[in-house]
Amino acid sequence: MLTIKRVPTVLSNYQEDVCNNDQSVGCGRNCLGNCCLPVSKLHLYEFKKNEDVSVENSTVMFCAEGSPLSFLSNLLMGMWEERMRRGLFRYDVTICETKVIPGKYGFIAQLNEGRHLKKRPTEFRVDQVLQPFDESKFNFTKVGQEEVLFRFEPGNSDKSHFFPCLPVDVDTSSPNVVTINVSPIEYGHVLLIPHVLDRLPQRIDHESFFLALHLAKEVADPFFRIGFNSLGAFATINHLHFQAYYLAVHFPIEKAPTQMLMTGKGLHDRRVMVLQLLNYPVRGLVFEGGNSARDLSDAVANSCICLQNHNIAFNVLISDCGKRIYLFPQCYAEKQAVGQVSQELLDTQVNPAVWEISGHMVLKRRKDYEEASEESAWRLLAEVSVSEHRFQEVKALISESAGLQDGLEGNGMDREEDIHKPLANQVPSCFHKDCLVLR
Amino acid sequence: MESQLRVIEQSFTIRYSTWVHEALDEMPDSFTITDPFISGHPIVYASRGFLEMSGYSRDEVIGKNGRVFQGPDTSRRSVMEIREAIREERNLQISIVNYRKDGTPFWMLFHLCPVFSKEDGRVMNFVGVQVPILKKPRRSGSEFARNAVSLCEDGSGFLETVFGSCRRELCSDSVVELSRILALESVLGVDDAELVDEPCKATDIEQRKATTAMNNILSVLTHYSELTGRLVCRKRCFSGMGPLGASLNISLGRIKQSFVLTDPHLPGMPIVYASDAFLKLTGYTRQEVLGQNCRFLSGPNTDCSVQYQIKESIRTEQGCTVCILNYRKDTSSFWNFLHISPVRNASGKIAYYVGVQIESSCTNEDKQKLRPDIRQLSVVGAIKVAVRSSSMGASTSKS
Numbered sequence: 083m084l085t086i087k088r089v090p091t092v093l094s095n096y097q098e099d100v101c102n103n104d105q106s107v108g109c110g111r112n113c114l115g116n117c118c119l120p121v122s123k124l125h126l127y128e129f130k131k132n133e134d135v136s137v138e139n140s141t142v143m144f145c146a147e148g149s150p151l152s153f154l155s156n157l158l159m160g161m162w163e164e165r166m167r168r169g170l171f172r173y174d175v176t177i178c179e180t181k182v183i184p185g186k187y188g189f190i191a192q193l194n195e196g197r198h199l200k201k202r203p204t205e206f207r208v209d210q211v212l213q214p215f216d217e218s219k220f221n222f223t224k225v226g227q228e229e230v231l232f233r234f235e236p237g238n239s240d241k242s243h244f245f246p247c248l249p250v251d252v253d254t255s256s257p258n259v260v261t262i263n264v265s266p267i268e269y270g271h272v273l274l275i276p277h278v279l280d281r282l283p284q285r286i287d288h289e290s291f292f293l294a295l296h297l298a299k300e301v302a303d304p305f306f307r308i309g310f311n312s313l314g315a316f317a318t319i320n321h322l323h324f325q326a327y328y329l330a331v332h333f334p335i336e337k338a339p340t341q342m343l344m345t346g347k348g349l350h351d352r353r354v355m356v357l358q359l360l361n362y363p364v365r366g367l368v369f370e371g372g373n374s375a376r377d378l379s380d381a382v383a384n385s386c387i388c389l390q391n392h393n394i395a396f397n398v399l400i401s402d403c404g405k406r407i408y409l410f411p412q413c414y415a416e417k418q419a420v421g422q423v424s425q426e427l428l429d430t431q432v433n434p435a436v437w438e439i440s441g442h443m444v445l446k447r448r449k450d451y452e453e454a455s456e457e458s459a460w461r462l463l464a465e466v467s468v469s470e471h472r473f474q475e476v477k478a479l480i481s482e483s484a485g486l487q488d489g490l491e492g493n494g495m496d497r498e499e500d501i502h503k504p505l506a507n508q509v510p511s512c513f514h515k516d517c518l519v520l521r
Numbered sequence: 522m523e524s525q526l527r528v529i530e531q532s533f534t535i536r537y538s539t540w541v542h543e544a545l546d547e548m549p550d551s552f553t554i555t556d557p558f559i560s561g562h563p564i565v566y567a568s569r570g571f572l573e574m575s576g577y578s579r580d581e582v583i584g585k586n587g588r589v590f591q592g593p594d595t596s597r598r599s600v601m602e603i604r605e606a607i608r609e610e611r612n613l614q615i616s617i618v619n620y621r622k623d624g625t626p627f628w629m630l631f632h633l634c635p636v637f638s639k640e641d642g643r644v645m646n647f648v649g650v651q652v653p654i655l656k657k658p659r660r661s662g663s664e665f666a667r668n669a670v671s672l673c674e675d676g677s678g679f680l681e682t683v684f685g686s687c688r689r690e691l692c693s694d695s696v697v698e699l700s701r702i703l704a705l706e707s708v709l710g711v712d713d714a715e716l717v718d719e720p721c722k723a724t725d726i727e728q729r730k731a732t733t734a735m736n737n738i739l740s741v742l743t744h745y746s747e748l749t750g751r752l753v754c755r756k757r758c759f760s761g762m763g764p765l766g767a768s769l770n771i772s773l774g775r776i777k778q779s780f781v782l783t784d785p786h787l788p789g790m791p792i793v794y795a796s797d798a799f800l801k802l803t804g805y806t807r808q809e810v811l812g813q814n815c816r817f818l819s820g821p822n823t824d825c826s827v828q829y830q831i832k833e834s835i836r837t838e839q840g841c842t843v844c845i846l847n848y849r850k851d852t853s854s855f856w857n858f859l860h861i862s863p864v865r866n867a868s869g870k871i872a873y874y875v876g877v878q879i880e881s882s883c884t885n886e887d888k889q890k891l892r893p894d895i896r897q898l899s900v901v902g903a904i905k906v907a908v909r910s911s912s913m914g915a916s917t918s919k920s
Contacts, residue, residue: 149561149586149588149775150561150775150777151775151776151777151899151903153891155899155903156891156895156896156899156903157891157895157899159898159899159901159902159903159906160891160895160896160897160898160899160902161895161898162902163898163899163901163902163905164894164895164898167840167898176864176865176869176905176909177865177869178869179867179868179869180867180869180909180913181867181913181914182913182914188914190913244891246892269902269905269906269909270902270906304601304604305906305910328906328910329906329910330772330906330907330909330910330911331608331910331913331914332601332604332605332608336598336601337598337601337602337605339598340598370597371593402597402600402601405597406597406598
């Protein structure tokens with residue numbers, strides 16, 4: 083069993099909430115557990131249903147510089163700022179120095195000495211991507227409701243709606259919540275927790291990923307990105323969550339050139355495209371296109387589930403308002419645990435999760451911040467990448483899973499979400515007929 | 522909408538005089554000119570050539586942002602590269618897919634160039650030249666294969682693109698691989714509507730056409746700016762920066778509420794940015810408020826203790842929320858539910874103070890019921906993000 087000692091875990095602050103929920107009911111702490119949540123009131127944002135392709139295409143126009151901020155963006159930032167004024171964060175992240183490192187890619191460095199003051203050992207193994215939920219460990223049902231900004235649920239109409247302070251109805255479904263991250267990496271750092279009461283472990287499933295994609299689309303800001311870290315890829319809590327924040331510069335990963343790898347089948351020649359990153363220290367794939375957001379979402383989710391089932395740790399970045407999704411397999415945690423990482427890199431205490439891989443590095447020591455260069459960032463990230471050989475395997479796995487888009491998926495998907503799937507290393511002997519793989 | 526069109530026309534002619542339209546109309550090339558200082562970063566001029574190429578009328582184009590010509594097959598990365606060039610206020614030549622009015626996509630070489638004010642070095646406009654990239658004759662049924670074949674004549678370029686960084690030892694194998702792929706393509710019968718992520722490369726002739734057109738346009742603009750005294754040039758010839766860069770302006774233009782930014786480092790703590798909504802609320806023009814301290818909004822019945830409270834908050838680098846009686850240009854008064862907050866830049870130090878105004882008697886609530894105080898704080902948040910991000914780069918202008 084492999085473990086890493088020094089990985090931080092987010093702790094919750096307990097304070098009064100905004101909806102004036104009666105604290106005499108529930109456990110008295112106004113948490114997000116079964117004791118308190120069903121008798122609480124939270125803001126609710128219901129996002130629109132848009133199956134129509136033409137509606138989808140119009141959102142291409144909407145997400146760009148110069149377009150007005152979306153309602154959800156205003157809601158999120160307004161409530162985040164309100165929590166700042168209430169003192170719910172451990173520090174003001176806008177006081178942390180940050181800069182774009184000169185170079186071709188423009189890696190982003192931040193000096194944040196206060197982020198990891200309270201350290202806890204990682205409470206789970208880092209060599210297993212799929213691990214069952216453990217109630218005794220920290221999870222988000224233990225968080226105070228003052229940290230919740232709003233619920234994020236699918237609506238039934240073609241317009242989005244906002245309902246302030248609505249009683250939570252847990253009978254219909256377990257609520258999805260967006261909470262603050264009390265140790266923010268950047269302004270607006272939030273967590274999306276799908277079906278919080280279901281206590282899902284940290285692994286991708288189709289519905290949750292689609293929810294995350296919807297958040298990106300509804301915020302409609304190209305500088306609001308959503309990230310996911312699997313276990314073994316520096317997720318710190320084994321309770322399903324996505325992270326997101328605003329940073330209005332392009333991430334280095336977004337500037338990396340790509341090459342077309344394969345396409346799936348789609349209606350009207352609007353296929354999901356899978357591309358490979360070029361000239362970037364970490365090997366990774368990019369998903370784009372698709373006849374609908376659901377197509378794109380499912381292609382990525384299929385791929386993630388495939389990696390999960392083969393015990394390959396990975397990170398996902400949803401960028402460009404949900405139009406571009408990056409997937410990186412990685413092995414840094416394993417390397418660290420078996421002592422394969424140089425002491426120099428270990429000393430920086432950078433855990434390369436999705437943000438670091440995308441090019442946003444939070445540094446704890448001033449020395450590292452002052453001396454940060456494109457070369458040092460590249461060197462660190464090169465350690466994170468899986469080898470070329472492993473990457474070829476990953477591509478082969480994904481070519482099979484991403485090809486399943488034309489209604490053939492059916493029951494196969496549910497089986498893959500079973501916890502105790504054996505760790506087989508299968509390489510398919512034939513490709514789906516609509517996939518074109520360049521090796 | 523009409524008033525915005527008037528603002529657009531005015532801003533363009535103020536800078537370049539009324540005769541610039543004639544001079545630009547004489548040019549056959551396709552190009553557009555945008556203004557980053559108008560909310561939404563809209564097109565303020567579109568050439569005849571552009572309208573012919575795109576199929577739109579002038580009225581359908583002026584006031585729109587360039588993204589309306591993009592569509593599903595426009596590579597996300599190319600959109601990002603353009604955004605980045607605008608942010609960094611530099612030149613760019615890139616192949617990109619655009620869409621005509623009738624919905625048909627086409628490849629074009631897009632050449633972007635900023636136009637700087639000689640006086641303070643700020644970007645006044647961006648000029649975009651569009652040169653359609655002509656399709657090479659087809660040899661097989663597949664678009665992908667077509668690109669491959671035509672690029673293959675260029676030999677090394679194609680191999681480098683498909684197989685990543687130079688791997689010369691695999692060259693002969695790669696050619697074999699390529700023909701196998703082409704064979705596979707024709708078996709699968711892939712339709713020709715597919716556009717691959719590798720951009721359709723423009724020829725030297727097409728690139729030269731773009732550069733020549735750009736030079737001509739910039740000459741015209743430079744010449745006509747001399748007539749108005751608001752001189753422009755194609756390179757930033759002023760080392761000191763204006764108070765706000767184009768990128769920050771564009772970001773702030775996305776915020777539809779009333780607010781101002783003031784600079785505590787300049788004497789008198791003047792207003793350096795005022796939103797359109799602020800001007801509408803108070804009745805002043807932008808020229809009248811920029812450079813002034815906010816106290817001009819106070820009047821005979823304004824409570825001095827509230828003014829003092831504001832001053833104290835700023836002195837102690839805090840935010841505050843007050844209700845203060847303010848006066849419009851026409852001397853009518855209104856209750857201003859005012860929220861003030863310090864805003865830091867990437868160095869972590871305070872760069873500006875933002876003041877967000879809500880007219881308190883205003884019953885015209887946000888259609889979707891966002892509480893006024895949350896609305897105010899959302900402005901603060903958006904500005905914090907914009908100021909922090911726009912001041913991070915070594916190459917970007919000071920914010």
